[in-house]
Amino acid sequence: MQIALAPMEGLVDDILRDVLTRVGGIDWCVTEFIRVTERLLPEATFYKLASELHNGSRTAAGTQLRVQLLGSDPKCLADNAALACELGAPVIDLNFGCPAKTVNKSRGGAVLLKEPELLYEILCEVRKTVPANIPVTAKMRLGFEHKDGAMDCARALAEGGAEQLVVHARTKVEGYKPPAHWEWVARVQDVVSVAVFANGEVWNLEDWQRCREISGVDNIMLGRGLVARPDLARQISQVRAGLPVTEMSWAEFMPLLTDFWVQARYKMTQRSAPGRLKQWLALLTKTYPEAVELFNVLRRExxxxxxxQLFAVQLDRERFLHAQHALQVQAQCA
Structure with missing residues (x-):
């Protein structure tokens, strides 16, 4: 059994990956998608979204990071995948699940589920180009508007060379609305010989147990549920190991939230850091009553x-100014 942290664009960045993997229970995580269009991307683009490449493609806790690409051009995806491998990516993951309208309009993400032949062509080209010792994996939804083609898409990805499939158990049109159709994950596993991960609507241990029972698969990818309950992966691991479950208290969690804020201060602009903190706090309110109180204090801050001052944080002024200057240079180059 493996537990993965989902690649949520605009939310699970290198800061949150660092904090969550330190809690424990996560076997691997994935970058936010790196958008590939018609050219070979500069190395800086990879390092921006996958800073862990500087650390052997692992978080500070030692959790493996996979690099995810999103696009529709087989050759261009393959060339960028090869570059990612040169930079140290241990696994290349391909995104066929993003439901964002802007992404789908530019022929990326879940819209490609309408074209299983193209899925097969992309996987074949990437698998042929990437070194043989580096796995290629893929994430998909159950379809764009309907689930009828889910099996064809899964077969196309597996036959094209995907060694693992993550199945978000909803269509693009269903977005993130409950329920997740875990029974369809079981159908996907029935038609492919590669390992399948279930993904969608697992917010607590009870959800995980029902998902495992209905989907029939042990592997799980956790997204919003893990962000809202940072020790969810650890709880699942404890159950699987036959150990007593120890839930993370707010007192145990607060040092991690404080460190998240400190990292945000160094890595983000002063304009964007508060928003990212509040974004996470909004999800944490689903688990911690204390998060509700803190969110209300910070809502308009x-x-x-x-x-x-609220977190009793004192920044290294010289380091902070250097970091902010680096962000300004980065913005100018972009």
Missing amino acids: TDCERID
């Missing part, structure tokens, strides 16, 4: 220094 945009002053980073006042938030520093």
Whole structure:
């Protein structure tokens, strides 16, 4: 059994990956998607979304990071996948599940589930180009509007060379609305010989147990549920190992939230850091009553220094100014 942290664009960045993997229970995680269109991307693009490449493609806790690409051009995806491998990516993951309208309109993500032949062509080209010792994996939904083609898409990906499939158990049109159709994950596993991961609507141990029973697969990818309950992967691991479940208290969690804020201060602009903190807090309110109170305090706060005071954080001024200058240079180059 493996437990993976989902690649949620605009949410699970290198900061959150670092904090969540330190809690424990996560076997591997994935970058936010790297958009590939018609050219070979500069190395800086990979390092921006996968800073862990500087650390052997692992988080500080030692959890493996996979690099995810999104696009529709087989040759261009293959060339960029090869570059990612040169930079140290241990696994290449391909995104066929993103439901965002802007992404789908530019022929990326879940819209490609309408074209299983193209899925097969992409996987074949990437698998042929990427070194043989580096696995290629893929994430899909059950379809764009309907689930009728889910089996064809899964077969296309597996036959094209995907060594694992993550199945988000909803269509693109269903988005993130409950329920997730875990029974369809079982159908996918029936038609492919590769390992299948279930994904979608697992918010607690009870959801995981029902998902496992209905889907019939042991492997799980956790997204919003893990962000909202940071020790969910650890709880699942404890159950699987026959150990007593120890839930993370707010007191145990607060140092991690504080470190998240500190990293956000160094790595983000003063304009964007408060928003990212509140984004995570909004999800944490599903688990912790204390998060509700803190979120209400911070709801309209945009002053980073006042938030520093709330968390009793004192930044290294020289390091902070250097980091902010680097962000400005990065923005100018972009």
